[in-house]
Amino acid sequence: MPELPEVETTRRGISPHVTGRRVSQVLVRQPSLRWPVSEDLAQSLTGQTIESVDRRAKYLLFNTSSGRMMVHLGMSGSLRVLPGAVPPELHDHIDIRLDDERILRYRDPRRFGSVFWLPGTESHALLGELGPEPLSDDFDGSYLFRLSRRRKGPVKTFIMNSHVVVGVGNIYANEALFQAGISPVRAAGRISAPRYELLAAAIKDVLARAIEAGGTTLRDFVREDGSPGYFRHDLAVYGRGGEPCVVCGRALKEIRLGQRTTVYCTRCQQ
DNA sequence: CGCTGACCCTGACGGC
DNA sequence: TGCCGTCAGGGTCAGC
Secondary structure (H helix, E strand, O other), X not given: OOOHHHHHHHHHHHHHHHOOOEEEEEEEOOOOOOOOOXXXXXXXXXXXXXXXXXXXXXXXXXXXXOEEEEEEOOOOOEEXXXXXXXXXXOOEEEEEXXXXXXEEEEEOOOOOOEEEEEEOOOOOHHHHOOXXXXXXXXXXXXXXXXXXXXXXXXXXXXXXXXXXXXOOOHHHHHHHHHHHOOOOOOEHHHOOHHHHHHHHHHHHHHHHHHHHHHHHOOOOOOOOOOOOOOOHHHOOOOOOOXXXXXXXXXXXXXXXXXXXXXXXXXXXXX
């Protein structure tokens, strides 16, 4: 379920606890993730010092002087820092023991996530074709307008495409389109430049607010905590199909678009 | 090239 | 109560 705000919240939460720490041991209990965890992860990472933790799209990058560990949390993944030798539970797939005896633990019940080791300064094919970060200055309305010309697919599918912009998952795509007053089913190529300005601003706003909320919630990455990074009461449309629109009161419409649940107001979103 | 749909997996949930 | 089918979801990739 991690969307970009939760990945960023995870990065901020664990970063102070792992930065500057040396990895003393890596234990892979379950290598069968979205892509198999390579056997050289453990030997490459062991002995290395984590210099910083970056994020690109929904990937977390743990930098060392000899390479990087790249982690994707998929649908159900989480990373926590444990105070010591806490017994693993079901779905706790990877333990990274640090030199202060704390453990960075990767859990992922549905195993949609992935963990790679990138040697040296090597990149990864999965990082190669990504669009801009939604919160960066590279991402704005004119960018979306330019890229969308002659595109016939629905705008919601367009903004969820990681080649277009990264980190806009289903929940926030629904929310941003509602906030911008744009129908999710409208063809991407049939939306004006001014309306794309509204959409880009809405995407930035919903993501930034969710990150802020994540930072102020009771998340504690040094203990067990599985609380989600967003709150249902903050969501205007997602998960509210059939319920009244918060603006006009009309029942929200729920459809499937590109295999994803889509909720919108047929009056407020055109 | 753009777009659609299948697929990976397990937990939650609804119906019977 | 318990079983079983369905759905949810990110993101890649095959195929049209």
